Amino acid sequence: MGLADVHAHLTLPQNAAIIDELIANAEKAGVTTIITNAISAADNRAVSDLAERFALVKPAFGIHPVETVPVDRHSDSTGRDEQNSSFSVDAVLDWIRDNIEKGFAVGEIGLDGHWVPERLWEKQEQVFTALLDLALEAEKPVIIHSRKRERRTFEILAEKGIKRVIWHCFGGKLKLAKRIAERGHYLSIPANARRSKSFTAMLTSLPRELILFETDCPYLSPERGRNSQPADVALTRAYTAELWSASETEVEERLAENFTRLFGVEP
Numbered sequence: 001m002g003l004a005d006v007h008a009h010l011t012l013p014q015n016a017a018i019i020d021e022l023i024a025n026a027e028k029a030g031v032t033t034i035i036t037n038a039i040s041a042a043d044n045r046a047v048s049d050l051a052e053r054f055a056l057v058k059p060a061f062g063i064h065p066v067e068t069v070p071v072d073r074h075s076d077s078t079g080r081d082e083q084n085s086s087f088s089v090d091a092v093l094d095w096i097r098d099n100i101e102k103g104f105a106v107g108e109i110g111l112d113g114h115w116v117p118e119r120l121w122e123k124q125e126q127v128f129t130a131l132l133d134l135a136l137e138a139e140k141p142v143i144i145h146s147r148k149r150e151r152r153t154f155e156i157l158a159e160k161g162i163k164r165v166i167w168h169c170f171g172g173k174l175k176l177a178k179r180i181a182e183r184g185h186y187l188s189i190p191a192n193a194r195r196s197k198s199f200t201a202m203l204t205s206l207p208r209e210l211i212l213f214e215t216d217c218p219y220l221s222p223e224r225g226r227n228s229q230p231a232d233v234a235l236t237r238a239y240t241a242e243l244w245s246a247s248e249t250e251v252e253e254r255l256a257e258n259f260t261r262l263f264g265v266e267p
C-alpha cells in the first residue's frame with residue numbers, strides 16, 4: 001500500500017529537468033504510484049519512455065483538450081497556430097491506439113471552454129469522443145480535464161456509458177460534483193486543497209469512497225513560490241485527516257481502496 005498521485009505531468013520541462021529528485025522525494029514521502037498524463041504527440045512518447053525508466057511512474061496516454069484544436073494557449077505554449085499545418089490530431093490518435101495496452105489510463109482528455117473559443121468546440125468534442133471510444137475499446141479508465149464545459153463533458157460521458165472516470169481538478173459547482181459522484185465517478189483533489197475553499201468543500205461533502213489525490217505538478221502548488229511535486233500528496237493526506245477527523249493512516253488506506261477499486265491494482 002502507498003499513496004498515489006493520479007494526475008502528474010513529470011515530462012514537462014520544469015519536472016523533466018529534476019526528475020531524479022522528484023522521484024526520490026516521492027519515494028521518501030511514501031508515494032508508490034504516479035500517473036503521468038500526456039498532453040500532446042511528443043509528450044505521449046516522453047510519458048511512455050519515462051514509465052519504462054521508473055517503476056512507480058504509470059503512463060496515461062491522451063491529448064489535452066486545448067491541444068486538440070488550433071489555439072495558442074499562452075506565450076510558453078508549443079507556439080502552434082492556425083497556420084501550422086504540421087499539427088495532426090489523427091496522428092496522435094493513431095499513436096494512442098497502437099500503444100494503448102501499455103497505458104494505465106487514457107488522459108488527460110476532455111473539454112476546455114476557457115482557452116478554446118466556441119467555434120472550435122465541435123472539433124474538440126469530436127476528438128474527445130474518439131479518445132473515449134479508444135478507452136472503451138481497451139477497457140481503460142479515463143482522466144478528465146474539463147474547464148467551463150463540465151456539464152457537456154458529463155453529458156458525453158453518460159451518453160457513451162463511460163463508467164471508470166477520474167475528474168481531475170474539478171472546477172465546476174459542488175452540486176454538479178455531487179451528481180458526478182452519484183454516477184460513481186471519482187474526483188481527484190490537488191495538493192493546494194488547504195488553500196482552496198472549493199476543494200475543501202469537495203473533501204468534506206463528497207463520498208469518501210470516490211476521492212483520490214493528484215498534484216497536476218508542476219501546477220496547483222500547496223505553497224507559494226515553488227512548483228508542486230508528487231510528494232505533495234502527503235500534504236493532502238494530512239489535510240484530509242484533519243477534515244475527516246481520521247488518522248493519516250486511515251486516510252491513506254481509504255484512498256488506496258478507492259484506487260484499487262478503480263484500477264484493479266493496488267497503488
Ligand SMILES: [Zn+2]
Pocket residue numbers: 007009037108145216
Ligand atoms: Zn493536467
